[in-house]
Amino acid sequence: MPLLPICIALDDQYAFAADLAQQLRYPFYVPVITRFADGELEIHVEQGLLLQQRHVVLIAPTAHCVHDELIKIFFLSHLVKQRGAAKCTWIIPYCGYARQCQDSSGNVGHMAAVARMAEASGIDEIIVTEPHDHTLSSLFSIPVHMMSMHKDIVQAIRDQNITLNEACIVAPDQGAIARARLVAQALNAPLVNMVKERFDTDQSRVLGIHGYTGFKRAIVVDDILDTGRTALTVAQALFDLGVEEMHGIFVHGIFSRGIQEIVSTSWYRTICCSPTVPLPELALHDTLSVFSIPYTMAALVRIIQNPT
Numbered sequence: 141m142p143l144l145p146i147c148i149a150l151d152d153q154y155a156f157a158a159d160l161a162q163q164l165r166y167p168f169y170v171p172v173i174t175r176f177a178d179g180e181l182e183i184h185v186e187q188g189l190l191l192q193q194r195h196v197v198l199i200a201p202t203a204h205c206v207h208d209e210l211i212k213i214f215f216l217s218h219l220v221k222q223r224g225a226a227k228c229t230w231i232i233p234y235c236g237y238a239r240q241c242q243d244s245s246g247n248v249g250h251m252a253a254v255a256r257m258a259e260a261s262g263i264d265e266i267i268v269t270e271p272h273d274h275t276l277s278s279l280f281s282i283p284v285h286m287m288s289m290h291k292d293i294v295q296a297i298r299d300q301n302i303t304l305n306e307a308c309i310v311a312p313d314q315g316a317i318a319r320a321r322l323v324a325q326a327l328n329a330p331l332v333n334m335v336k337e338r339f340d341t342d343q344s345r346v347l348g349i350h351g352y353t354g355f356k357r358a359i360v361v362d363d364i365l366d367t368g369r370t371a372l373t374v375a376q377a378l379f380d381l382g383v384e385e386m387h388g389i390f391v392h393g394i395f396s397r398g399i400q401e402i403v404s405t406s407w408y409r410t411i412c413c414s415p416t417v418p419l420p421e422l423a424l425h426d427t428l429s430v431f432s433i434p435y436t437m438a439a440l441v442r443i444i445q446n447p448t
Contacts, residue, residue, distance in 0.1 A: 145195035145444070148220070150212055156233050156415045157199035163441050166197065171216060181208075183215045185223070192224035197444060198263075202236035203394055203417045210236070210254065214261035221262035229444065230258065232268040233416035234392045239364075241273040248279070255279040267443060269416055269436060270363050270391045272315070285443055289414060289436050290322040293361060293389050296412055296431035297327060302387055307357035308332045312374045320361045323389075330355070334374060349377065357385045365390035365413065367397045375407045385409055389431070392416050399428065 145166050149157035152170040161168035172184040185191075198216060202209045217228045240249035251273075258266070259282055266280060269287040277284035309329050311320035313336040324331040332355070335348040358378050365371055365388070375386055386407050393413030412429050413419060419430065 143190060143194050145197055146189075146191075147197045147199055148216065149199045150209070150216075151418075154199070154418060156201075159415075160199060160231070160437060160440060163437055164197075164444060173212065181211055181215060183212065183219055185216075185219055191220050193226045194224075195227045195229070196220045196225045197229045197231060199231045199233070201232060201234035201417055203234045203392070204396070206236035210257070213263075214257055217258075217261040217263045225262075227264050228262050229265040229267065230263045231440065232266060234394070235268045235271050235276070238268070238271040238273050238276050241275045241279060251276060252279045258282075265447075267440060269414075270319075272363055287436055287439055288319070288322075289391050289433060290319055290326070291435040292414065292431060292433040293319075293323050293391070294326040295435070296389055297323070297359060297387075299431065300387070300410060300412065300429075302359060302410075303357060304329055305357075306355055307359060308352070308355040310334065310358050310360045310374065310378065312336060312360055312362050312370055316362045319363065323361050329359075332358070334377065336370065336373075349381065352381055355383060358383045358387070360386065360388045360408075361390075362388075363391045364394060365392070365411070366394040368395070371408070371411075379407050383407075388412065390414075393419050393428075395419070 146169055147157065147161035147164065147166045148169050148171065158168060169189060174182050174184065198213060200209060200213050213230060220228055237251045237254050241251045243249045264282055266282060266284045267287065268284065270289050271286055274286060277286060304327060307329060309320050309324040309331050311317040311333040313334060317333050321331055330351060332349060332351040360374055371388055378386060386409060388408045388411045390413050394417060408427065411427055412431050414433050415430050
C-alpha cells in the first residue's frame with residue numbers, strides 16, 4: 141500500500157500548516173534546522189522518515205526574513221528529492237518577491253530568479269494564496285495555482301458584524317480593485333477605489349478617489365499590510381472626506397515595522413488579517429484579529445487531493 145503524502149513545515153507553531161495537514165489528514169513533520177558559526181543553514185530530516193516515491197507538501201510563507209526562508213525551502217525541497225520523493229508541492233501562504241514580478245520599467249523582475257531557483261531545487265508545483273501580482277504564474281515553467289481569499293474576506297466582514305448601512309468597500313489602489321469588487325458585490329455594498337502614486341519604496345500618496353458619495357463607514361480591503369504606510373495614508377484620506385468609522389481587512393499581515401504604530405496612530409476601529417503570516421504580537425492589541433479561511437482551506441485540499 142502506498143504511503144500517504146506528507147506535509148512538511150519549517151515551524152511547528154505555524155498554525156496554517158498544522159491546520160491544513162489536519163484537514164488533509166496527512167502526517168505532519170517539522171525538520172531540524174541548525175546553523176554553522178558563520179550563519180550557514182543545514183536542514184536535517186531523520187533517516188527513518190520514508191520519502192521514497194512519496195508526495196511531499198511543503199507549507200511555508202516567505203515573510204519577515206525572506207531570504208532565509210527561501211533558502212530553507214530550496215534546501216528542503218532538494219533534500220526530499222534526493223531522498224526519493226516522487227513529487228514536491230510548495231504551498232506559499234504569502235509569497236515574498238511577488239511584488240517584484242516586474243520592475244519599474246515593466247521588465248521581468250526579481251521574482252523570475254526566485255522561480256528559477258525553486259524549479260532547480262526540485263519543486264514540481266506551486267500553490268500560492270493571494271499573490272500581489274497575478275503575472276507571477278507566467279514566470280514559472282511548472283504548474284502554479286493562485287488562490288483568492290475573497291470568500292473568506294466576505295465571511296470575515298459578516299462575522300465582525302460591521303454595519304453595512306452607509307458603508308463602502310475601499311480598494312486602496314488599482315491592484316486591489318478586482319478583489320475589492322468581488323467583496324463589494326457579495327455584500328451588495330458600493331465600491332470606492334483610490335488612485336495611489338508611489339514615490340518611494342514605502343511611501344505613497346492618494347491622487348484621487350472614485351465612487352465616494354458621503355459614506356460614513358469604510359472597509360478597506362487589501363492584500364498586504366506591510367509597513368502600514370498605505371493603510372495609514374488611505375485612512376487619512378478617508379477621514380478627511382468625512383468617514384467616521386473605518387475597518388481594515390488585509391490578507392497578509394506582515395507588519396515589518398511592528399504593529400504599535402499602525403494601531404495607535406490610525407483611525408481603524410478594527411484590523412483583521414488572515415493566518416497566512418503568523419502574528420506574534422497579536423495578543424497585545426485588541427484592535428487586531430485573525431479571520432478564519434475555510435473556503436481557502438477547502439480549495440487547497442481539493443487541489444492537493446485531486447491533481448490534474
